[in-house]
Amino acid sequence: MSELSIQELEKVAETYERLLVPALFEEWAHRLADAAEIQPDQHVLDVACGTGILARTVAERTGAGGWVSGVDINPGMVAAAKRISPDIDWRKGSAEALPYEDEVFDAVICQFGLMLFSNPETALQEMMRVLKSRGNLAVAVFDSLDNSSAYAAMADMYARVVDERVGAALRFPFSMGETDVLASRFAAVGISNAVITSYEGMARFSNVRNMVLADVKGWFPLAQIHLDEPTIEAVVREAEEVLQPYLTADGAVEFRVPGIIITATKP
Numbered sequence: 001m002s003e004l005s006i007q008e009l010e011k012v013a014e015t016y017e018r019l020l021v022p023a024l025f026e027e028w029a030h031r032l033a034d035a036a037e038i039q040p041d042q043h044v045l046d047v048a049c050g051t052g053i054l055a056r057t058v059a060e061r062t063g064a065g066g067w068v069s070g071v072d073i074n075p076g077m078v079a080a081a082k083r084i085s086p087d088i089d090w091r092k093g094s095a096e097a098l099p100y101e102d103e104v105f106d107a108v109i110c111q112f113g114l115m116l117f118s119n120p121e122t123a124l125q126e127m128m129r130v131l132k133s134r135g136n137l138a139v140a141v142f143d144s145l146d147n148s149s150a151y152a153a154m155a156d157m158y159a160r161v162v163d164e165r166v167g168a169a170l171r172f173p174f175s176m177g178e179t180d181v182l183a184s185r186f187a188a189v190g191i192s193n194a195v196i197t198s199y200e201g202m203a204r205f206s207n208v209r210n211m212v213l214a215d216v217k218g219w220f221p222l223a224q225i226h227l228d229e230p231t232i233e234a235v236v237r238e239a240e241e242v243l244q245p246y247l248t249a250d251g252a253v254e255f256r257v258p259g260i261i262i263t264a265t266k267p
């Protein structure tokens with residue numbers, strides 16, 4: 001999955017948690033928990049948990065009588081999640097081969113992981129396998145890049161200033177935004193009652209440099225992309241121009257990042 005050492009993976013995960021989670025992912029955890037109708041005392045699985053923002057949010061709702069598990073393929077993410085919340089059950093594992101028995105969860109949730117899986121259909125089948133009958137599935141993906149103009153501009157900038165491989169790494173997470181294609185992917189694995197809902201998300205980075213560092217040190221290394229310091233400085237300079245339309249009076253960067261939540265109930 002990655003040529004990085006566990007220490008390097010943990011460092012990337014820590015940057016992800018510090019810069020990307022509050023700026024982009026945290027608000028979605030509440031939406032996913034609502035969409036899955038999480039209740040006290042439930043057993044819940046967070047697939048591709050990253051540093052665990054969704055599992056932590058859900059654990060507050062399931063309470064002392066509940067049980068929450070988070071699974072991620074990246075041991076650095078799992079180690080960071082464990083350090084933040086030692087009481088949650090964190091596991092290293094693949095979404096395509098979930099390390100759980102059949103029908104053990106009242107809800108299975110997955111926030112911005114599906115687009116990254118090598119086999120999303122197998123992962124969906126696995127999520128349904130571990131879900132109890134009448135259990136809820138809720139999966140979030142980003143809308144298309146056409147609807148996230150700041151990231152579209154940043155991807156073009158990375159392609160221009162660094163190379164096309166880096167632009168592609170930023171575009172890749174936005175590859176599942178076509179709702180009809182999404183619906184057919186769920187239907188193809190027998191999830192025919194899926195409900196697809198679009199949401200208006202907002203990203204807010206405290207400044208341009210932190211937005212660039214979130215990509216360069218919290219995301220790209222997982223795609224085997226490592227930029228040297230002079231290149232990072234060149235990217236920050238270009239980003240100051242490209243992100244002008246999204247700057248607030250206090251120098252923060254704010255922009256829309258719409259997403260889609262697909263929900264289904266296991267028969």
Ligand SMILES: C[S@@+](CC[C@H](N)C(=O)[O-])C[C@H]1O[C@@H](n2cnc3c(N)ncnc32)[C@H](O)[C@@H]1O
Nearest residue numbers: 025048049050072073074094095111112113116
């Ligand atoms: C964009 S992050 C989202 C993390 C977390 N859900 C959040 O909202 O912060 C995507 C996560 O998917 C994980 N991932 C990618 N492929 C995976 C797979 N096949 N199985 C499990 N996790 C995977 C990555 O390691 C990463 O932590």
